[in-house]
Amino acid sequence: MLEVDHIKKSYGRVFAVQGVSLRAAPGETIGLLGPNGAGKTTTVSIIAGLIRPDSGSVRIEGRPLTGDTDPSKRRIGLVPQDLALFDELTAQANLQLFASLYDIEGAPAQRAIGDALSLVGLAERAHDRVKDYSGGMKRRLNLAAALLHDPQILLLDEPTVGVDPQSRNAIFDNLEVLKSRGKTLLYTTHYMEEAERLCDRVIIMDHGRVVADDTLAGLYRLLPVTNLLAIELSQTDDDFPIADIESLPGVHSVKLEAGTLRVGVHNLATETPRVLQWLVERGHLYQHVSSERADLETVFLTLTGRSLRDS
Amino acid sequence: MMASFRALVRKDIQLFFVDRRALLMSFAIPIAIGSFFGYVLGGQGDQPNASKIPVLTVDRDHSAISRQIVDRLAAEKALATKPSSPDDARTAVRKGQAIVAIIIPPNFGQDSGRAFFGPGLKPEIAVLYDPSHSAERAMVTGILTGDVMQAVSKEMFTGQTGRQMAQDSLARLERSTEIPENDKKPLEDLLRSVDRWNQQAGGSLAGGISRGLTMPYTTREEAVTARRNTRYNGYAHAFAGMVVQFVLFLGIDVGVGLLQQRQRGLWKRFRAAPLSRGVLLGSRAMSAAVLAFFVVLVNFLFAGLVFGVRVEGSLAGFLGVSAAFSLMTAGFGMLVATLGKTPEATRGLSIFATLIVVMLGGAWIPMFLFPQWLQKFTLVVPTRWAMDGFEAMTWRGLGLEAAGAPIAVLLGFGAVFGALAVARFRWEVEG
Numbered sequence: 132m133l134e135v136d137h138i139k140k141s142y143g144r145v146f147a148v149q150g151v152s153l154r155a156a157p158g159e160t161i162g163l164l165g166p167n168g169a170g171k172t173t174t175v176s177i178i179a180g181l182i183r184p185d186s187g188s189v190r191i192e193g194r195p196l197t198g199d200t201d202p203s204k205r206r207i208g209l210v211p212q213d214l215a216l217f218d219e220l221t222a223q224a225n226l227q228l229f230a231s232l233y234d235i236e237g238a239p240a241q242r243a244i245g246d247a248l249s250l251v252g253l254a255e256r257a258h259d260r261v262k263d264y265s266g267g268m269k270r271r272l273n274l275a276a277a278l279l280h281d282p283q284i285l286l287l288d289e290p291t292v293g294v295d296p297q298s299r300n301a302i303f304d305n306l307e308v309l310k311s312r313g314k315t316l317l318y319t320t321h322y323m324e325e326a327e328r329l330c331d332r333v334i335i336m337d338h339g340r341v342v343a344d345d346t347l348a349g350l351y352r353l354l355p356v357t358n359l360l361a362i363e364l365s366q367t368d369d370d371f372p373i374a375d376i377e378s379l380p381g382v383h384s385v386k387l388e389a390g391t392l393r394v395g396v397h398n399l400a401t402e403t404p405r406v407l408q409w410l411v412e413r414g415h416l417y418q419h420v421s422s423e424r425a426d427l428e429t430v431f432l433t434l435t436g437r438s439l440r441d442s
Numbered sequence: 443m444m445a446s447f448r449a450l451v452r453k454d455i456q457l458f459f460v461d462r463r464a465l466l467m468s469f470a471i472p473i474a475i476g477s478f479f480g481y482v483l484g485g486q487g488d489q490p491n492a493s494k495i496p497v498l499t500v501d502r503d504h505s506a507i508s509r510q511i512v513d514r515l516a517a518e519k520a521l522a523t524k525p526s527s528p529d530d531a532r533t534a535v536r537k538g539q540a541i542v543a544i545i546i547p548p549n550f551g552q553d554s555g556r557a558f559f560g561p562g563l564k565p566e567i568a569v570l571y572d573p574s575h576s577a578e579r580a581m582v583t584g585i586l587t588g589d590v591m592q593a594v595s596k597e598m599f600t601g602q603t604g605r606q607m608a609q610d611s612l613a614r615l616e617r618s619t620e621i622p623e624n625d626k627k628p629l630e631d632l633l634r635s636v637d638r639w640n641q642q643a644g645g646s647l648a649g650g651i652s653r654g655l656t657m658p659y660t661t662r663e664e665a666v667t668a669r670r671n672t673r674y675n676g677y678a679h680a681f682a683g684m685v686v687q688f689v690l691f692l693g694i695d696v697g698v699g700l701l702q703q704r705q706r707g708l709w710k711r712f713r714a715a716p717l718s719r720g721v722l723l724g725s726r727a728m729s730a731a732v733l734a735f736f737v738v739l740v741n742f743l744f745a746g747l748v749f750g751v752r753v754e755g756s757l758a759g760f761l762g763v764s765a766a767f768s769l770m771t772a773g774f775g776m777l778v779a780t781l782g783k784t785p786e787a788t789r790g791l792s793i794f795a796t797l798i799v800v801m802l803g804g805a806w807i808p809m810f811l812f813p814q815w816l817q818k819f820t821l822v823v824p825t826r827w828a829m830d831g832f833e834a835m836t837w838r839g840l841g842l843e844a845a846g847a848p849i850a851v852l853l854g855f856g857a858v859f860g861a862l863a864v865a866r867f868r869w870e871v872e873g
Binding site for chain 2: 176179180181182183199200201202204205207208209211212213214215216217219220224227228229231232233234236276277
């Protein structure tokens with residue numbers, strides 16, 4: 132169990148993290164979502180013991196994390212955002228070095244290296260120099276380097292930055308395997324789709340604070356609507372009765388933009404027929420109907436008033 | 443913990459040997475520059491023309507005296523003379539192809555003879571010189587003075603010109619109305635004595651004292667090195683200088699490498715492991731010291747095998763100075779890592795600082811060329827002590843006791859650099 136209580140960190144007058152708390156149970160994958168500068172990396176750095184917080188505490192399995200040599204650090208594996216590898220050395224040599232940082236040498240080290248390389252699909256390339264790897268392979272090796280000491284908690288700081296979709300999927304597959312083994316994953320990202328695919332729970336951060344901490348379903352409940360019905364009308368006129376549609380039960384919002392009616396509803400299955408029938412009965416024909424689901428981007432926008440990408 | 447320490451040291455050494463640039467900077471370049479400087483600085487002392495001053499001689503007189511002067515100059519050990527014409531000589535000096543040109547004017551033999559015995563007009567020898575070599579000009583002028591005096595006096599006291607000059611001078615003395623009568627008599631006696639001497643010298647006294655005026659002393663020159671008959675080896679100084687410079691560059695690479703590791707996130711990985719700061723920085727310092735020591739030994743080994751540089755003094759002292767210098771370099775490298783924020787800026791700043799201390803340490807220009815105050819000032823520069831230590835243990839051939847001060851000072855500098863580095867080091871890794 133990872134417990135983070137009210138950690139704060141400032142650099143001069145800049146508050147990087149302002150009272151962040153979180154809990155992560157074994158087998159749970161938590162997404163730390165927020166724009167650049169939200170405090171995600173600082174939070175991860177404090178949990179990993181790279182930065183001492185000004186106040187607050189980090190507890191691993193109930194024991195507070197203190198000092199550089201705290202044995203609890205062995206329970207944590209860090210996958211930094213940068214490709215923290217020695218390009219001139221082979222993958223094997225890199226992993227051997229990183230294993231030795233945890234006093235793993237000899238046969239146990241070879242076993243751990245073999246397992247980690249197999250997991251990320253690089254066993255065949257173990258003796259190649261890292262500089263000859265593709266970007267995606269380096270990312271996978273970056274992940275493998277954090278697994279050698281078999282940590283219970285894995286801190287992943289934007290582990291898919293700059294990789295192609297295929298490599299990203301490969302990394303997701305690796306993480307799902309780790310999750311199935313009961314590892315706790317804390318995953319920072321500013322890609323909503325990653326958080327949506329992997330995380331059981333999402334913590335949204337902005338300006339060093341936690342603005343929401345819930346399951347995906349819980350977060351979507353924070354939204355006034357979870358689905359958007361887009362109806363492309365055959366014909367519109369200036370006195371289109373928007374207010375009449377808004378008054379329909381289950382409809383939360385209506386907007387007419389460039390001949391397309393956007394209707395916000397919670398339950399797509401029940402509200403869609405009702406809205407379409409209402410339009411037909413009143414002679415408002417339509418050409419095309421589609422639906423969009425609200426996502427974490429919408430959640431972030433709703434919670435902060437800003438877009439994730441604009442921040 | 444020790445396994446981690448060993449692995450981190452091993453990793454640095456491994457990275458050093460797969461880095462072509464590091465190998466080039468630590469071995470190929472210092473060896474190339476050291477070899478060049480060593481040759482320029484006199485090599486192994488067996489290169490006859492290595493330190494001779496190129497001098498052009500122009501004889502426009504072609505008299506017995508002028509020929510003797512040219513011959514004497516040609517026989518000088520310190521000079522490499524070559525006959526030339528006035529125009530060519532001037533052009534050569536202007537272009538830097540010769541340092542000095544000596545032009546003996548027409549009638550020099552006659553005019554110098556007259557000026558030797560009386561108040562005649564003194565002939566003028568033109569000495570053209572390259573203004574960037576004033577020291578050599580002074581040396582050549584001194585040699586020329588001695589050679590001219592010997593050539594003129596020899597000819598005046600033993601040669602045909604001398605006899606003629608003495609008789610002409612006697613005739614002028616008798617006709618002269620300007621010289622007071624009471625001065626005429628002693629001068630006339632002198633000239634008659636010279637005339638008689640010349641007549642005798644032309645017969646029985648051809649050798650021995652017939653050589654004219656000579657320097658009233660001789661010198662015995664001895665280069666004071668480790669032992670008698672052990673020649674000074676310019677390569678010893680040159681390699682010491684280059685080793686000091688390029689090992690410090692290695693120190694810079696260590697520091698900059700640390701910053702690069704921080705930039706590339708590797709420092710995060712190291713700091714995330716349960717390792718003490720002592721292990722993290724200590725392993726880096728240790729690998730830097732081991733590599734520096736290795737580079738020192740390999741460079742001196744090369745100098746020994748190829749150029750005959752020997753540890754003429756204490757081997758233990760030499761190893762001690764090498765080890766102390768290597769540890770100082772490790773401390774310096776750690777300090778470098780705390781100087782700037784980016785590797786690029788730090789490298790630029792550190793190279794500048796290193797070149798200054800290397801220059802002040804006497805690695806490029808021998809220390810004796812520095813003004814006295816600067817020589818005293820360089821005592822606060824660690825490179826000076828490294829140079830002194832290496833030179834004391836190699837060609838000076840001094841004992842272990844002479845290595846004590848350089849070792850102590852270098853270790854002191856290493857400790858101070860290391861302490862400053864630890865105090866200034868940014869342990870935390872910002873997000």
